Amino acid sequence: MIAERLSKSALAIVMGLVAISLVAGPADALPVRKSHATMVIDTIDKFIVPRVDALSAKTTDLTSAIGAVCKDGGSEASRKKATAAYAEIVRAWAGLDFIRFGPVSREHRLERIFFWPDPRGFASRQLNGLIAAKKPELLEPGALARQSVAVQGLTALEILLYDEKKPLGTGTDEAAQYRCALAGAIAANLHAIAEEISTGWKGDDGYRMKMLTPGSDNALYKDASETVRDVAKSMAMGLELCRDRVVLPELTAVTSDPPRRVRLAFEQAGLTGEYLQSSIIALKELYETIGLDGYVPVDKPWMVKFVPNAWSSLIADAAKLDDLRSKERGSDAHLHAMRKMRFDLSGIRQIIFKELAPNADIDMGINELDGD
Amino acid sequence: MAIDRRQFLIGSLVALGAARHALAVEGLGNTATAVYASGARRADGSYAVLLIGEDGRILREIPLSARCHDIAIDHVARRGVVFARRPGFFALAFDADDRREPEVFAPPEGRHFYGHGTFSKDGRLIYATEHDVDTGDGVIGLYDVTGGFRRVGEFPSYGVGPHEAILLSDGKTLAIANGGFGNDPATGRESIGVAEMAPNVAFVDVASGALKVRHEVPAGINLLSVRHLVETPQGDIWFGSQWQGGLEDTPALLGRVGLDRPIALLEEADPFGIALKGYIGAVAVSGDGRLLAASAPLAGRVIYADVETGKLIHEIRIKDSSGLTFGSGGSEFVMSSGAGVVRFESDNPNSRKILNFTGAEFDNHIRRV
Numbered sequence: 001m002i003a004e005r006l007s008k009s010a011l012a013i014v015m016g017l018v019a020i021s022l023v024a025g026p027a028d029a030l031p032v033r034k035s036h037a038t039m040v041i042d043t044i045d046k047f048i049v050p051r052v053d054a055l056s057a058k059t060t061d062l063t064s065a066i067g068a069v070c071k072d073g074g075s076e077a078s079r080k081k082a083t084a085a086y087a088e089i090v091r092a093w094a095g096l097d098f099i100r101f102g103p104v105s106r107e108h109r110l111e112r113i114f115f116w117p118d119p120r121g122f123a124s125r126q127l128n129g130l131i132a133a134k135k136p137e138l139l140e141p142g143a144l145a146r147q148s149v150a151v152q153g154l155t156a157l158e159i160l161l162y163d164e165k166k167p168l169g170t171g172t173d174e175a176a177q178y179r180c181a182l183a184g185a186i187a188a189n190l191h192a193i194a195e196e197i198s199t200g201w202k203g204d205d206g207y208r209m210k211m212l213t214p215g216s217d218n219a220l221y222k223d224a225s226e227t228v229r230d231v232a233k234s235m236a237m238g239l240e241l242c243r244d245r246v247v248l249p250e251l252t253a254v255t256s257d258p259p260r261r262v263r264l265a266f267e268q269a270g271l272t273g274e275y276l277q278s279s280i281i282a283l284k285e286l287y288e289t290i291g292l293d294g295y296v297p298v299d300k301p302w303m304v305k306f307v308p309n310a311w312s313s314l315i316a317d318a319a320k321l322d323d324l325r326s327k328e329r330g331s332d333a334h335l336h337a338m339r340k341m342r343f344d345l346s347g348i349r350q351i352i353f354k355e356l357a358p359n360a361d362i363d364m365g366i367n368e369l370d371g372d
Numbered sequence: 373m374a375i376d377r378r379q380f381l382i383g384s385l386v387a388l389g390a391a392r393h394a395l396a397v398e399g400l401g402n403t404a405t406a407v408y409a410s411g412a413r414r415a416d417g418s419y420a421v422l423l424i425g426e427d428g429r430i431l432r433e434i435p436l437s438a439r440c441h442d443i444a445i446d447h448v449a450r451r452g453v454v455f456a457r458r459p460g461f462f463a464l465a466f467d468a469d470d471r472r473e474p475e476v477f478a479p480p481e482g483r484h485f486y487g488h489g490t491f492s493k494d495g496r497l498i499y500a501t502e503h504d505v506d507t508g509d510g511v512i513g514l515y516d517v518t519g520g521f522r523r524v525g526e527f528p529s530y531g532v533g534p535h536e537a538i539l540l541s542d543g544k545t546l547a548i549a550n551g552g553f554g555n556d557p558a559t560g561r562e563s564i565g566v567a568e569m570a571p572n573v574a575f576v577d578v579a580s581g582a583l584k585v586r587h588e589v590p591a592g593i594n595l596l597s598v599r600h601l602v603e604t605p606q607g608d609i610w611f612g613s614q615w616q617g618g619l620e621d622t623p624a625l626l627g628r629v630g631l632d633r634p635i636a637l638l639e640e641a642d643p644f645g646i647a648l649k650g651y652i653g654a655v656a657v658s659g660d661g662r663l664l665a666a667s668a669p670l671a672g673r674v675i676y677a678d679v680e681t682g683k684l685i686h687e688i689r690i691k692d693s694s695g696l697t698f699g700s701g702g703s704e705f706v707m708s709s710g711a712g713v714v715r716f717e718s719d720n721p722n723s724r725k726i727l728n729f730t731g732a733e734f735d736n737h738i739r740r741v
Contacts (some may be wrong), residue, residue, distance in 0.1 A: 043554050055406055076642055082458050101619065103618075105618040105619065106617065106618035106619060106621060108566070108567040111566060112567075116560055116562075117558070117559040117566075118555045119505075119556040119558065119559075119564070120508065129707075134597075148567075148568075149567040149568075149736075181382055200381075219620070219643060219646055220619055220620060220646060229670075240560075240561075241562075243560075244559050244560035244561065245559055245562070248560060249558045252558070253558075262558055272687055302471075347736075358536070363691065364692070365691065365692025365709065365710025365711055365733060366667070366692065366710040366733040366734075366735060367669035367692050367693070367694035367709070367710045367736060368669045368670050368710065369573075369655055369670055369737070369738055371653050371670075371694060372441055372457055372458055372487055372535075372561075372599075372734055
């Protein structure tokens with residue numbers, strides 16, 4: 001009996017050591033356990049601000065590219081450059097649109113950049129109204145910012161830039177020329193919004209400083225436990241957007257009887273998969289930037305590998321999405337990829353908010369994370 | 373005068389209902405311990421409605437297929453209807469004393485629930501806040517409680533995104549918090565039309581479905597989504613809101629409105645809207661009508677206001693606080709949290725207590741049965 005007990009104890013110790021070594025690995029490979037303040041400053045300086053600046057730069061490229069389309073009568077080459085520039089912005093925005101605090105939350109900037117969901121085709125109707133009216137003053141710098149949010153950003157530009165019946169820049173009639181000029185105004189408006197967001201983060205009065213200096217004299221944040229919650233909630237928001245904007249609508253449509261087709265974000269541009277993949281890659285980077293991987297509980301070493309594997313699987317499945325939708329819609333492979341993504345998104349969310357975040361003393365409940 | 377079918381149905385049900393409801397009062401409601409109902413997520417990730425005694429026992433657990441939001445209570449018949457959260461596609465009616473099997477019902481094609489509903493005064497109808505998916509308009513769906521929860525009509529909510537609707541003490545007027553934005557069931561809970569929001573509180577005659585009056589949130593703060601309502605014994609209607617804009621622009625989140633008074637926010641010297649992170653989860657009035665309580669889950673607080681003076685007077689720190697209802701004593705509130713806590717708070721220190729329920733994350737609302 002004693003021998004049996006001893007052997008069980010020994011086994012437990014060995015198992016414990018194995019568990020610890022799985023988590024820890026070599027001492028120099030230990031993920032740093034960041035403080036809340038470090039999580040916040042790293043997220044702002046290494047994730048948010050560089051991405052906002054990149055978005056701003058890419059919108060400059062887009063504005064130039066669309067200007068070229070209008071100038072050369074919509075040649076295939078110039079339109080190709082413009083769609084490539086648009087795709088760059090979709091990828092850039094995919095890595096930012098789950099950051100819902102700070103300058104983006106003011107002046108309707110979020111919706112002005114990307115008006116979605118749009119189940120009733122509001123953007124298209126609003127756009128048609130503008131084109132029918134052909135008001136030259138709307139093409140002036142800053143004028144579009146006072147129009148409906150639906151016509152100010154990526155949703156409206158997608159409609160104009162990917163219209164196969166009326167390729168942008170082609171046609172010499174007044175309406176065609178106005179459409180092209182409007183597309184240029186939208187690109188310029190996107191740049192203006194990106195600049196506003198960038199400026200909003202910076203400087204002594206910028207949101208960065210507000211988040212880095214919590215305290216009793218700070219109206220927004222009293223301590224780093226508050227700022228880190230905004231950062232962590234962005235992870236939840238991003239995972240939910242991937243699920244609710246793409247994975248669940250597609251799964252529901254494909255598995256309904258009879259199967260239905262659902263319009264997904266950036267579908268007209270053929271960038272749905274790109275958008276999803278870029279979102280997931282960015283979320284993985286945010287996860288690593290916050291440093292949540294450093295907070296795997298010692299008694300759950302399997303998480304060390306589960307989370308990176310889930311990210312990799314998600315990225316690979318998202319990469320297949322556009323092809324599966326266009327060539328094998330409803331196939332076993334399509335369904336498998338969607339279900340696997342649903343599983344991985346849910347798994348990552350569970351682990352982050354039930355295990356890692358609480359272990360990092362970021363304890364957010366069902367109501368705080370997703371109340372109504 | 374022509375009577376349309378919908379009005380006829382409503383009228384018939386009201387007339388038929390009165391007698392039976394009177395019978396239902398006798399012999400019921402005599403349980404020794406007060407009972408509270410709340411939706412919850414269980415440890416295994418499943419969802420349920422829990423009926424909890426104030427002595428800390430879980431009296432019943434009714435499994436649900438998905439997350440719910442609020443529970444409409446008929447205090448006389450001791451019956452509840454729990455609504456799936458937005459966009460919700462089911463509701464479940466249960467008898468608090470387990471005298472009947474639970475019944476499940478659903479909104480019709482092209483509609484979804486917003487998570488709230490309320491019983492008619494005689495208990496024969498349920499008024500549910502709903503969304504017309506095609507038009508984006510808010511709707512109040514009417515369901516026959518005694519007829520298998522068959523849908524018997526609807527009328528407009530007179531706004532977009534109706535959230536909570538309460539029947540006022542006159543028994544004739546429904547106050548509806550039109551939050552101002554909708555969502556597309558295809559994309560889950562993502563908000564639609566936030567920039568164009570025009571939230572309001574609409575007062576509707578339940579007999580005819582006609583609008584009595586509608587009070588708009590002022591244009592300058594149109595991102596203030598009015599969500600939850602409560603009526604004081606004095607007849608004032610208080611509301612709790614959720615701000616859809618930037619944190620630094622957050623206005624006051626609580627306010628008063630009435631049939632004959634426009635929306636007035638509770639203005640405080642301190643910008644408490646920011647401190648509460650722009651979000652009120654639920655509102656309740658104490659049994660004696662003196663106190664308003666509002667939960668702020670993003671800030672982990674419950675705040676109290678004096679309903680006479682409109683001043684904030686007290687706050688309680690409670691992590692992931694959300695559910696709130698009146699309790700047994702005059703000043704008692706019962707508050708639930710996502711951390712599995714049900715807390716009883718009142719002026720009387722002896723009656724204060726905290727119950728911990730392992731493996732239960734209490735969802736947005738708790739109601740006294």
